[in-house]
Amino acid sequence: MKPNDKVELYGVVELLQNGRAQRKDLITLLALLREYIPKESSTFLDIAHCVAHNERDRGVAFDYISNFLQTFVLAVKKGGMFTVDGVFSMDVFLTEMHDCLHKQGIGNADLILLRANSGHIVDLLSSILDRIVINIQAKHIQMCAIEEIRSQNGNELTFQVNFKGLQEGYSIRIPRSVPICFPFFKISGTDA
Numbered sequence: 001m002k003p004n005d006k007v008e009l010y011g012v013v014e015l016l017q018n019g020r021a022q023r024k025d026l027i028t029l030l031a032l033l034r035e036y037i038p039k040e041s042s043t044f045l046d047i048a049h050c051v052a053h054n055e056r057d058r059g060v061a062f063d064y065i066s067n068f069l070q071t072f073v074l075a076v077k078k079g080g081m082f083t084v085d086g087v088f089s090m091d092v093f094l095t096e097m098h099d100c101l102h103k104q105g106i107g108n109a110d111l112i113l114l115r116a117n118s119g120h121i122v123d124l125l126s127s128i129l130d131r132i133v134i135n136i137q138a139k140h141i142q143m144c145a146i147e148e149i150r151s152q153n154g155n156e157l158t159f160q161v162n163f164k165g166l167q168e169g170y171s172i173r174i175p176r177s178v179p180i181c182f183p184f185f186k187i188s189g190t191d192a
Contacts (some may be wrong), residue, residue, distance in 0.1 A: 086186035
């Protein structure tokens with residue numbers, strides 16, 4: 001990594017840990033670290049790829065939504081159950097980001113401080129990832145995208161799926177005008 005990039009990352013980490021980072025700061029961090037993220041850090045790497053590409057046709061998020069949609073359509077057609085859970089754990093994201101920063105010599109990264117500011121980091125990610133399209137090529141899917149929605153708990157990052165062509169007479173009928181949203185991040189006791 002270039003020395004100037006390390007200096008910039010050091011400053012971005014300080015901002016993230018103090019809750020003063022802006023959208024552009026997290027974009028900078030993800031862009032500068034993306035090529036150094038190990039493949040086994042799948043959460044951090046996939047989110048960095050989502051920031052780099054406005055449309056996704058592979059990766060953890062793509063695989064998760066594809067599998068969910070297959071299960072959902074099957075449950076609608078034949079009955080049965082399906083579960084909805086967040087795609088990524090915020091704690092795993094922060095841990096993988098922390099580890100990657102340390103491997104690149106950014107020694108000021110403190111996981112406890114990052115976790116303490118995870119709510120702010122989620123807000124920044126929500127703004128950055130809003131409207132990223134997930135290209136699902138399936139007969140019953142009209143559109144799938146990451147979307148920031150307003151809820152009683154504030155803004156939340158979700159996957160939004162618009163279905164088409166699910167016939168009446170099955171257990172559930174979803175009109176075309178009604179999207180289904182489910183969470184992007186799993187929130188655990190240590191998350192925001």
